[in-house]
């Protein structure tokens with residue numbers, strides 16, 4: 001009977017889907033991230049492993065599992081926690097959960113951009129601490145930059161590090177805000193053509209004022225954008241791509257939004273840049289070193305940073321769809337069938 005290792009209970013429906021098979025199911029019994037030692041102890045001889053982004057899938061875990069392992073399934077679109085090359089060299093398949101979370105994450109990207117620009121967290125803290133009667137309504141109270149051209153300017157540029165599905169969904173949401181230009185840069189994975197960019201603009205022209213979508217360099221992204229969304233994969237090749245040189249080139253009124261991966265940003269450099277006023281504010285759903293982010297963290301302490309605890313995909317519907325897909329990827333992998341959604345390594 002094939003053994004499967006599951007690092008977290010993913011809800012009754014997903015678990016039932018796995019239990020329909022004659023598998024030996026070994027599941028971490030607690031409702032918190034599995035202890036690493038427990039995973040290593042229980043991996044031996046398994047044919048499938050199901051993880052969340054909290055679990056490192058590395059050489060050590062794969063060696064413990066041994067040659068029986070056919071597939072790893074992660075309940076995430078990101079795969080920074082998975083050593084892709086180690087899987088590839090062992091011909092182990094990787095299942096992941098893109099698409100089903102695109103809209104939920106794009107929603108949070110917009111929420112963070114608005115929260116950061118409009119000082120929403122600060123406003124909430126004033127209300128909750130009983131301070132509203134003191135501050136009242138002031139002509140310039142709580143003011144921040146408008147997300148969009150506003151009444152006095154003609155253009156507004158949205159920038160994207162990475163222009164995959166989530167970035168595209170975020171841009172679609174921004175079109176009714178009046179975005180006129182969109183710029184992006186990416187790692188070259190599936191590089192877009194100018195024709196595709198023109199087609200995107202034409203497709204959505206009727207819903208707003210988007211005139212142009214184009215690839216730019218990282219420096220141009222920093223200099224031209226009024227809001228920058230970080231939606232590139234994490235990992236060594238993108239680590240701290242957003243650091244002092246980038247932040248220094250940003251507009252003073254710009255907003256930086258990170259719904260992607262914490263490692264993209266040098267946290268100390270960002271806290272320093274916010275402090276110096278190189279950009280206006282940051283909205284972060286992820287931070288390097290999460291979840292060990294305390295009130296002592298420079299970005300939590302920064303009055304210009306809005307920090308949320310990695311809730312991008314956290315709608316009931318989306319998480320259920322992710323759990324379902326993760327379960328189906330696991331089952332297919334163990335049965336030697338094509339995975340419903342396989343990460344293609346190259």
Ligand code: GLV
Nearest residue numbers: 075076077078313
């Ligand atoms: C969330 O961050 C994911 O990768 O699914």
Ligand code: GLV
Nearest residue numbers: 164165166167231
């Ligand atoms: C990226 O933005 C993705 O959905 O892969």
